Amino acid sequence: MSDSVNRRTFLGQSAAAATAASFAAPAILSAANNAPSKKVTIGIMGMQRGLALAKTFGALDGVEIKYVCDTDDTRAANAAKTVEKATKKAPQAIGDFRKILDDKEVDALIVAAPNHWHSPATILGCSAGKNVYVEKPCSHNPKEGEMMVAAARKNKKAVQMGSQRRSSESIQEGIQKVKEGVIGDVYLARAFYESARGPIGTGKPAAVPSDLNYDLWQGPAPRQKYVDNLIHYNWHWFWKYGNGELGNNGVHSLDICRWGLDVDYPTRVVSSGGRYAYDDDQQTPDTQVVAYEFDGGKQITWQGTSCNRHKNDFVTFFGSKGTLIVGTSGGYRILDAKDKEIENTSGGQGMSEHAQNFIDAIRNNEPLNLNAEIEIGHKSTLLCHIGNIAHRTGRTMTCDPSNGHIQNDEEAMTFWTREYEPGWEPKV
Secondary structure, eight states: OOSOSSOOOOSSOOOOOOOOOOOOOOOOOOSTTOSOSSOEEEEEEOTTHHHHHHHHHHTSTTEEEEEEEOSBHHHHHHHHHHHHHHHSSOOEEESOTHHHHHOTTOOEEEEOSOHHHHHHHHHHHHHTTOEEEEOSSSOSSHHHHHHHHHHHHHHTOOEEESOGGGGOHHHHHHHHHHHTTTTSSEEEEEEEEEOBOOOOOOOOBOOOOTTBOHHHHHTTSOOOOOBTTSTTTGGGGSTTTOOHHIIIIIHHHHHHHHHHHTOOSOSEEEEEEEOOSOOSSOOSOSEEEEEEEETTTEEEEEEEETBOOOOOOSEEEEETTEEEEEOTTSOEEEEETTSOEEEEEOOOOOHHHHHHHHHHHHHTTOTTOOTTBHHHHHHHHHHHHHHHHHHHHTSOEEBOTTTOOBOSOHHHHGGGSOOOOTTOOOOO
8 A cells, every 4th residue: 555655546436425324422431441451553644733642642551653654754753752752662753654554553543634634544544444533624625524424434443533622521511511401492602713823924936845745745635836834834724725713723612512502514604704914825714703503593603813812712502591601621611691600610621531532442343432423523524614615605505404515506515525636536
């Protein structure tokens, strides 16, 4: 599988796969499985977010990090040193993640590369018999999310999205109270994200750095000449590779909103916003408000201000008898109908628990016993995609509540998939 470094056709046969039937609510974590019954060997792809994940997974009992992979040789080598220091065992530093898939000792691939790689690498990982932990957003476009669900089902593999708050015990408790009616009938969830990002400037053509395999970094994305303001982070703000702030951070809070309201696919989506703070190369909005309507008289709104850090609550649920607020780092607060605080519970974000949940599913051969199983991840990521499609078309999206597909708008549905570099088309 590693023979063709620059391009390859993905494994398997083509499939017209749609999302599988909905599964039950995610499993609530317990203290079980603290003592590992067998070693789980992993390889990690993408050494920005992946480095933090390496520290998290490396701290779990019975988990061996055999590979750290990055198309930037310097980052891969530095990551290997960091992991060795943390775990007392040196992983192999590699540049092509397909070596991880070739290794029969590896149980799981951790995908933390840029967004345009999330789905293709996950599908290829499942086809190679690996379980996959994929960072958020799980896909670059809606079709890829559907294919990821199909790949997980076909190969009977555990695929978990990195929405770690699903594994926070305090947030699980807060969401359970929402569902039990502690604040009455809940009809609205509001989510916020704020940051203080600066301009990215105007990119200039430049020589590709000697330690970067730029062709493999692009992978499934159509080729473009290298510019000096794209790698390693600003790709988030270009549609060819990223999904803007809505996909980058909005997916976390939208996932909690969807979880608490107990909704799947929207019926109507509206977006407003733009690139207001700076005049530079960024294609995605730095200021955006998206509203989602669902059957049953329920709504979610998300507001992102990438260049103004004025603080808002992370997620707020509004009910007929009060309000419940979920904190970005975990915990929740409950306010009564008069807006008086009646409960305040602290807690963590759930990162270590989320990683353990994934490892437990592998050890127990229970691929669906995941707190953020890929179908859950796809439904939450899809909200980001449809919000961005509404922004890019400048129109209201009317959606099929059974699968989220946009109705009566052929132009909008062209964004349901993407153009791929020939030879890199993902297939299930």
